[in-house]
């Protein structure tokens with residue numbers, strides 16, 4: 001009995017040593033603060049200039065001039081304040097260093113149970129072969145197999161995914177021992193084999209495993225292509241397939257639950273427990289998207305393995321570092337500082353980003369700078385993948401409340417009862433989705449859930465081991481990227497307006513730094529409006545000859561010049577420091593502009609419409625596979641348009657507007673030799689010129705390219721018409 005109770009108590013004295021340390025970067029931070037103070041000084045100077053100096057047009061247009069002045073004043077106040085808010089992300093960065101060897105010394109293989117949840121939703125957008133690679137990569141984590149369980153939640157309710165998982169369960173019997181014996185990395189078979197493609201290990205074992213994998217992959221891919229499960233598989237895994245009714249569809253089916261490998265009782269197992277779950281879905285019941293499936297997994301797993309810790313992964317995100325679970329446990333099992341940490345978030349990394357990251361999909365600065373900053377202020381956001389949670393905290397335990405001992409799991413004698421936990425009515429009129437599990441009703445269920453956990457007194461931690469822990473697939477075209485960002489900006493903005501708003505709900509529960517940190521993201525959507533107005537106004541006023549900024553040679557110009565140059569130089573330096581390239585930075589600036597002037601604008605409008613009750617929410621999964629030609633263009637870093645999207649019309653119109661205004665200004669400059677225009681409107685000239693330069697791929701896509709990825713003709717025509725109308729209107733005003 002004593003042994004049973006001591007289960008999770010460290011055996012050796014060594015446990016007094018901390019399992020991790022938190023490091024602050026002092027030198028860099030002081031330099032940064034001095035720099036930030038200088039920029040802030042200039043911002044105040046700009047505000048002062050704007051307050052005191054009116055915009056001048058000719059004598060009889062004072063009303064119009066005052067209007068423009070007022071708009072500029074509001075915009076500059078907004079930009080200044082937003083700049084102040086985002087400094088919270090750089091004010092106090094920390095990084096964490098873990099000591100996995102100390103963990104091994106104290107715990108040996110007597111680690112607590114860990115449940116891994118992999119979520120997939122559609123066998124077409126998320127191919128089963130990719131999904132099982134993710135499952136296999138976590139099944140081979142460096143963790144005792146009898147303590148590890150992998151759950152696949154299939155919201156597509158697809159026989160193909162089940163079939164693929166059943167095949168993978170067989171293959172795992174070879175794969176997992178192979179990985180551990182030869183200590184291979186990464187442990188996703190596809191990633192491992194492609195990394196070894198240029199010189200496969202000479203070991204015969206490796207060749208044999210590779211062959212087995214290829215056979216399995218071929219079977220799964222054939223089944224996927226034919227959209228039919230082979231007959232012999234149906235016979236072999238009959239008790240699984242028998243759970244599909246003949247009329248089951250993606251949106252209408254009962255719960256399907258199958259334990260494919262049961263590794264719980266036997267200490268000698270080599271493969272962890274593997275479970276397939278497809279929760280019940282009925283058309284008349286709302287299924288709450290990914291949050292609903294996560295909550296079903298939490299309930300079902302609590303009756304099967306009931307891991308003390310939960311790792312949540314997207315199905316396209318394989319484990320690239322078999323030690324990540326141990327790293328996370330160093331934090332969660334630490335006796336002192338670790339006790340207040342509710343979850344450990346790893347960064348999202350991608351393996352198919354081109355060298356200069358055309359679509360800014362790595363979000364390098366967010367991952368390498370901003371999240372460390374959040375960590376210093378109380379903890380990073382939970383971003384829905386690559387995150388280790390404490391089960392009881394995600395189920396609602398407040399900070400400071402005693403941890404309950406977990407009951408040992410009884411025999412799974414009542415599968416029907418467990419299936420009931422995944423029924424579509426289970427969480428109606430319950431605390432699930434509100435106080436327990438992930439929250440419902442928000443497009444970024446993860447972020448709001450993480451925030452609520454932090455508001456209950458918990459902290460979180462951010463871990464960035466050198467060897468990337470989890471690696472996924474980034475969006476490979478512009479439209480996917482913009483759609484994803486639209487959903488994020490919309491969700492974050494909804495959080496700001498919701499009852500869990502960091503501003504009023506978080507008040508007094510989380511620190512000011514973290515509130516501001518959340519606001520940086522929550523304000524994405526509304527911050528788009530000022531930027532849109534600003535970019536339209538600068539170029540139209542350039543066309544019209546209305547100077548908005550001080551003359552280049554006046555001393556008022558100093559703060560404008562300093563802020564423009566310093567902020568950009570800093571951002572470039574930061575980007576290069578994070579390991580980016582110069583062109584990568586340039587691309588990132590473009591995406592910064594595009595996100596704001598398309599995704600975020602639409603995110604803003606969608607949110608407002610939803611608040612007014614005009615439209616419904618939807619969850620768009622971004623596709624992970626690209627067709628061949630598009631993939632070639634992606635490799636060559638040629639921007640992909642190709643679809644008719646209102647977001648592209650907006651981008652196109654802005655691009656064209658900048659082009660026309662800039663062209664007109666250049667012509668005027670050439671006709672009046674004295675350069676008077678440049679004197680009075682130098683900064684407008686530069687801003688519009690930079691906008692034209694950054695939009696170069698857009699102009700190519702609209703006017704020069706012929707391939708399938710160019711901008712659709714209809715979008716180009718609309719954009720040109722809108723831009724010309726705007727120019728004509730302003731010219732006659």
Ligand SMILES: *[C@@H]1O[C@H](CO)[C@@H](O)[C@H](O)[C@H]1NC(C)=O
Pocket residue numbers: 185186320321349350351467468471
């Ligand atoms: C995955 O890990 C390997 C080492 O095992 C490393 O070389 C590789 O760069 C990692 N992949 C990514 C995308 O970071």
Ligand SMILES: CC(=O)N[C@H]1CO[C@H](CO)[C@@H](O)[C@@H]1O
Pocket residue numbers: 351352353473476624625626631
């Ligand atoms: C889904 C996808 O586009 N995968 C690609 C990611 O990048 C690698 C290498 O750049 C390609 O081989 C994959 O096809």
